[in-house]
Amino acid sequence: MPAEQTKHAEIFVVSDGTGDTASSATQAAMLQFRMPWRMRTFRDVRQESQARRVIDLAARAGAMVVFTVVDERVARTLRDHGASQGVHIVDLLGPLISRVAQHLDAEPRLQPGLLHGFSDEYFRRIDAVEFAVRHDDGANLRTLAEADLVLTGVSRTSKTPLSMYLAQRGIKTGNVPLVPGLDPPRELLELDPRRVIGLALDSGALLTIRRSRLRLMHAPPYANYVDPDGVLGELARARRLYRERGWRVVDISGKAVEETAGRILELIGRKASDPQSGTTAAG
Numbered sequence: 001m002p003a004e005q006t007k008h009a010e011i012f013v014v015s016d017g018t019g020d021t022a023s024s025a026t027q028a029a030m031l032q033f034r035m036p037w038r039m040r041t042f043r044d045v046r047q048e049s050q051a052r053r054v055i056d057l058a059a060r061a062g063a064m065v066v067f068t069v070v071d072e073r074v075a076r077t078l079r080d081h082g083a084s085q086g087v088h089i090v091d092l093l094g095p096l097i098s099r100v101a102q103h104l105d106a107e108p109r110l111q112p113g114l115l116h117g118f119s120d121e122y123f124r125r126i127d128a129v130e131f132a133v134r135h136d137d138g139a140n141l142r143t144l145a146e147a148d149l150v151l152t153g154v155s156r157t158s159k160t161p162l163s164m165y166l167a168q169r170g171i172k173t174g175n176v177p178l179v180p181g182l183d184p185p186r187e188l189l190e191l192d193p194r195r196v197i198g199l200a201l202d203s204g205a206l207l208t209i210r211r212s213r214l215r216l217m218h219a220p221p222y223a224n225y226v227d228p229d230g231v232l233g234e235l236a237r238a239r240r241l242y243r244e245r246g247w248r249v250v251d252i253s254g255k256a257v258e259e260t261a262g263r264i265l266e267l268i269g270r271k272a273s274d275p276q277s278g279t280t281a282a283g
Helices: 020-030 050-059 072-085 096-102 118-132 141-146 158-166 203-216 228-247 257-267
Strands: 009-015 037-042 064-068 089-091 148-155 174-177 196-200 248-250
Touching: 009 050, 020 037, 020 064, 050 064, 050 072, 064 072, 064 118, 072 089, 118 158, 118 257, 141 196, 141 248, 148 158, 158 174, 158 257, 203 228, 228 248, 248 257
Parallel strands: 009 037, 009 064, 064 089, 148 174, 148 196, 196 248
Antiparallel strands: none
């Protein structure tokens, strides 16, 4: 298979702070594309020399650069050096800050790192993201009991993106796949049922997603994985398990990750306007 057909899209996220804002926006945008991609984050970029080095790396990698940098000198370096190197640049904050300044007839502070600072809430979200990464796809089951929430479901039911989305809101989320022919892991079954969410999906939508996944991976079709009867059986067994264990169920059919996550937040008694929603008071 030619290398160019399996090459991932490269996106460099550049920030003068943690990079969380640009990373979340980039992930939300890339969910709209069914293609492999990788993101590399450059945090605390506050010098023009740092900006030039990132652009040079992006040019060599053929990467797009998305940035949230408020210092105009650094932002200008990213834009100008990017243009000279043929790197596509997206400034997420600059145009918005400019429009807000015009609307309010006020001068922005242009101080890096104001959004997150180093509050307890910030560190709670960092811990949650790290937990979600360590407990993705059934990994590290021995510490699964430390999760605030565990998602489970058959293959390709958005367990990973949902886990990461919820983790960005400070919820320590693990996810465990239900594998045909294997019993669910004991660690999952021993959890308090109130901490487990079973994910469901329409069989037709699941078949479409799985077939697309196989095409993207250039993999030979696996009969049971994309067999309509097999998929129906998987989903039926999953729903039976959810009923038996008393787990709450969320149907993700036709829903974006954000919409599904909002429903999960409602079920666990958390508001969609929890951390990072933009409803914090000005101070």
